[in-house]
Amino acid sequence: MLRIGLRAAAIGLLSLFICSCEQGELLNSEADIINVTLPNMPDSLKVGEARITNTRVRVPHLANTPGTEAALQELLKTLEPVFELTPGATIENVTEVNRGDFNYPQHFLVTSEDKQWSKLYEFTFFRNLFYKTAFSFEHFETFSSTRPYYVFFEMDEDLGKQEVWSSGNAGFSITAGSAGGDEYPTAVTKNGYEGNGAKLVTRSTGTLGAMMGKPIAAGNLFLGNFDMSAAMQPGDGALKATRFGVPTVMDEPVELTFWAKYVAGPEYKDVDGNVLDVVDRPEIYAVLYEPQLDAQGTPILLDGTNVKTADNIICIADMTAEQAETLRVDDIETGDYRQVTVPFVTREGKAFDVNKQINGQYCLALVFSSSAKGAAFEGAVGSTLYVDEVGIVTK
Numbered sequence: 001m002l003r004i005g006l007r008a009a010a011i012g013l014l015s016l017f018i019c020s021c022e023q024g025e026l027l028n029s030e031a032d033i034i035n036v037t038l039p040n041m042p043d044s045l046k047v048g049e050a051r052i053t054n055t056r057v058r059v060p061h062l063a064n065t066p067g068t069e070a071a072l073q074e075l076l077k078t079l080e081p082v083f084e085l086t087p088g089a090t091i092e093n094v095t096e097v098n099r100g101d102f103n104y105p106q107h108f109l110v111t112s113e114d115k116q117w118s119k120l121y122e123f124t125f126f127r128n129l130f131y132k133t134a135f136s137f138e139h140f141e142t143f144s145s146t147r148p149y150y151v152f153f154e155m156d157e158d159l160g161k162q163e164v165w166s167s168g169n170a171g172f173s174i175t176a177g178s179a180g181g182d183e184y185p186t187a188v189t190k191n192g193y194e195g196n197g198a199k200l201v202t203r204s205t206g207t208l209g210a211m212m213g214k215p216i217a218a219g220n221l222f223l224g225n226f227d228m229s230a231a232m233q234p235g236d237g238a239l240k241a242t243r244f245g246v247p248t249v250m251d252e253p254v255e256l257t258f259w260a261k262y263v264a265g266p267e268y269k270d271v272d273g274n275v276l277d278v279v280d281r282p283e284i285y286a287v288l289y290e291p292q293l294d295a296q297g298t299p300i301l302l303d304g305t306n307v308k309t310a311d312n313i314i315c316i317a318d319m320t321a322e323q324a325e326t327l328r329v330d331d332i333e334t335g336d337y338r339q340v341t342v343p344f345v346t347r348e349g350k351a352f353d354v355n356k357q358i359n360g361q362y363c364l365a366l367v368f369s370s371s372a373k374g375a376a377f378e379g380a381v382g383s384t385l386y387v388d389e390v391g392i393v394t395k
Contacts, residue, residue, distance in 0.1 A: 026114075027088060027112075027113045027114035028086060028087050028088045028089065028112060028113040028114060029112050029113070029114050029116055029117050030086035030087075030089065030112055030113075030117070031085075031086065031089050031110040031111055031112040031117045031118050031119045032085065032086045032089070032110065032119065033052055033057060033083055033084070033085060033091070033108075033110060033121055034052075034084040034085060034086060034228065034229055035050070035052070035083075035084035035227075035229045036050035036052065036057055036059070036081050036082070036083055036084070036123075037050075037081070037082045037084075038050075038059070038079065038081055038082075039080070039082060041075070041298075042071070042075075043293060044068055044071065045061060045068055045071060045072050045075070046061060046068075046247075046299070046360070047059060047060070047061045047072075047125075047298065048060040048061065048247070048298065048299060049225065049227075049243070049298065049301075051163055051225055053143070053151070053163060054119075054143055054144040054147075055119065055120065055121055055122065056121060056122050056123075056124075056163075057108075057121055057122070057123040057124070058123075058124055058125075058126055058163060059123075059124070059125045059126070060125075060126060060127075060246075060247070061125055061126070061127060072125075073103055076101065076102035076103045076125065077100075077101050077102075077103065078100075079102045081123070083108075084229065085110060086112070086113075087113065088112070088113025088114075089110050089111060089112055089113055090110070090111050091108050091109070091110050091111075092108065092109050092111075093106060093107070093108055094107050094108065094109045094120070095107045102123070102125060103125075105122055105123065105124045106122075106123040106124075107120060107121070107122055107123070108120070108121045108123055109121075130162065130164060130246045130247060130248045130249070130250075130364070131248065131249050131250050132154060132156070132162075132250075133250055133253075133391060133392040133393075133394060134389075134390070134391045134392075135154070135366075135389075135390040135391070136192075136194065136195065136196075136388065136389055136390075137152055137188070137192065137196055137197050137198045137387075137388060138195055138196050139152065139153050139154060139155050139161075140152045140153065140188055140196070141153070142181055143169070143170075147170070147173045147176075148180055148181040149167075149169035149170075149172070149173065149176075149181050149184040149186070149187075150169070150181050150184070150186065150187050150188050151163075151165070151166075151167075151169075152165035152167075152198065152221065153165060164223050164224075164246045165221060165222070165223060166221075166222060166223075166224050166225045166226045166242075166243075167185070167186035167219075167220055167221050167222070167226065168185060168186070168217060168218075168220050168226060168242065169184045169185060169186050169226075170226050170228055171217070171226065171228070171238065171241065172184055172185055172203065172205070172217045175205045175206055175208050175209050177206075183203070184203070185200065185201055185202065185203045185217045185218065185219035185220065185370070186198070186199075186200055186219050186220060186221050187199045187200075187201070187219075189386055191333055191386065192386070192388040192389075193259035193337040193388040193389050194388065194389055195388075196388075197386050197387060197388030197389075198221050198368065198385075198386070198387050198388065199219070199384070199385075199386055200218070200219025200220060200221060200282075200368060200369065200370040200384070200385040200386075200387070201219045201370055201382070201383070201384045201385075202216055202217070202218045202219060202265060202280070202370045202371045202374065202379045202380060202381055202382065202383040202384075203216065203217050203219070203381065204216060204217075204381045205217050210273065213271060213272075213377070214271075214377050215269070215271065215273060215377060216269075216371070216374065216377055216378075216379050216381060217374070218369050218370050218371035218374025218375075218379055218383075219369065219370040219371075219384075219385065220242075220367070220368060220369045220370070220374070221367075221368045221387075222242065222244055222365065222366060222367040222368070223244070223245060223246050223364060223365055223366045223367075224242065224243045224244040224245050224246065224301060224365060225243050226241055226242060226243070227240075227241045227243055228241065236304075236305055238304075239303060239304030239305050239375065240303045240304065240305060241303070241304075242303055242304045242307075243301040243302075243303055244287070244301060244302045244303060244304075244307045244363075244365035244367065245287070245289065245291070245301050245302060245363035245364060245365040246363060246364060247299070247360045247361075247362070247363055248288075248357075248360070248362055248363060248364040249357055249358065249360050249362075250357075250364065250392065250394055251357070251394035251395055252352040252354075252357070252394055252395045253286070253288055253315065253317070253344045253364075253392050253393070253394055254343070254344055254393045254394060254395055255317065255341050255342065255343050255344065255392070255393040256284075256285075256286045256317035256341070256342045256343075256344065256366075256390075256391075256392055256393075257339065257340070257341045257342075257390070257391045257392075257393065258284065258339070258340055258387055258388070258389065258390040258391070259337040259338070259339050259340075259387070259388050259389045260282070260284070260327050260337060260338065260340065260385060260386060260387040260388070261327055261328075261329045261332065261335050261336065261337050261338060261385075261386050262281070262282050262324070262327040262328055262329065262332075262370075262383075262384065262385050262386075263328070263329060263330075263331070263332045263335075263382075263383070263384050264279050264280040264281065264328070264380055264382075264383050265280055265379070265380025265381050265382030265383040265384075266380065266382060267380055267381070268280050268378070268379065268380040269378070269379075269380070269381075270376075270377075270378050271376060271377040271378060276378075279380075280370075280371055280372070280379050280380040280383040281321060281324040281325070281371075281372050282319075282324055282327065282368070282369060282370055282371070282372060282383075282385040283319070283324075283367070283368070283369040283371070283372040283374075284319040284324075284340075284342075284367070284368050284369075284387070285308070285316060285317060285318040285319060285342075285366075285367055286316070286317045286342075286344070286364065286365065286366045286367070286392065287302065287307060287308065287313055287315075287316045287317075287364070287365040287367075288313070288314045288315050288316070288344070288352075288362055288363070288364055288365075289302060289310060289312050289313045289314055289362065289363055289365070290312050290314060290356060290361055290362055290363070291312065291361075291363050292312060299363065301363065302363075302365060304375055307365060307367070313347050313350070314346065314347065314350045314351075314352060314362065315344040315345060315346040315347060315350070315352070316344065316345060316347070317342040317343060317344045317345070318342065318345075319340060319342050320342075323340050323342065324372070326338050326340065327340070327385075332384045332386060337386070337388070364392075366390070366392075368385065368387050369385075370383045370384060370385040371383050
């Protein structure tokens with residue numbers, strides 16, 4: 001999967017620091033919520049990590065019984081979230097009605113350190129009983145005017161907008177400069193199998209990325225979320241920033257199906273820039289697992305270090321290299337889509353538990369990448385995967 005290391009960001013921050021030393025201290029002009037934590041949240045309420053977009057904070061929960069719903073409603077009346085903001089920024093609850101009661105949408109105004117910029121966030125909780133098994137990639141939007149990459153989402157008649165899809169675009173934005181949305185690794189194609197589709201392209205991270213030993217960024221799309229605060233940590237931070245999976249109540253999965261086509265980039269290189277006699281290929285897989293809980297009772301999502309190897313995986317559908325070969329076309333725009341069906345294989349000693357399914361104790365991860373070894377920064381710049389009309393066949 002895509003890994004954008006921190007050193008690139010660190011160089012940029014160092015440059016700003018040097019500049020500030022030469023010109024006098026410059027106050028920060030950013031007004032963003034970076035992270036939200038919820039202290040004293042009991043295990044029984046099964047509240048997940050906050051999902052933060054450009055103007056919204058949404059917190060999923062699985063309080064799906066009368067008792068847990070009543071307990072959550074009572075707690076939300078006096079909830080005091082802890083916010084991590086961009087340096088120097090301040091935050092104020094400006095909700096006009098039911099201020100402080102998180103059973104209702106709350107509105108927070110974040111003001112930059114230099115007081116020149118502000119941003120209004122809507123903070124809501126939502127019942128995250130995800131049951132979808134068909135995905136067409138018809139719903140998407142631009143993240144922001146300054147970071148114009150695409151963000152996919154699902155629409156539900158009852159739950160409305162479900163922001164369950166994520167990508168490494170946020171990490172790529174560190175080195176993207178003035179790139180437009182279509183120049184990011186994860187974008188939209190109007191040439192889908194039906195209507196629109198997902199377009200994943202392995203991109204160069206430029207001179208700065210090469211200096212940091214991370215010369216490429218594979219296009220990727222996955223159910224889950226990308227944690228920018230984790231990406232800023234050293235070591236495996238970039239891998240652990242990709243949090244795979246959403247809680248699901250779908251029935252036991254049998255097969256993963258999708259329509260896709262693929263063109264490999266012209267020159268495959270390893271992380272050191274050596275040209276290898278290898279033809280790039282895509283990676284597509286789905287994982288059903290039972291997340292472990294941390295000390296606060298929050299589900300621990302699988303990440304880039306263990307998404308295929310964790311002991312708590314129930315079953316996995318992983319496209320083989322032979323199946324990937326069937327997706328190759330001569331021209332990504334004019335070539336025909338190919339349908340692929342991948343069976344779910346249950347891990348030894350594991351079994352699907354209907355009671356756990358009903359209680360929302362399982363998570364589904366669905367992952368697409370334009371370079372199979374993109375996590376090791378190996379691949380070919382220009383490798384392109386179009387994917388559309390994805391489905392999970394259940395018992």
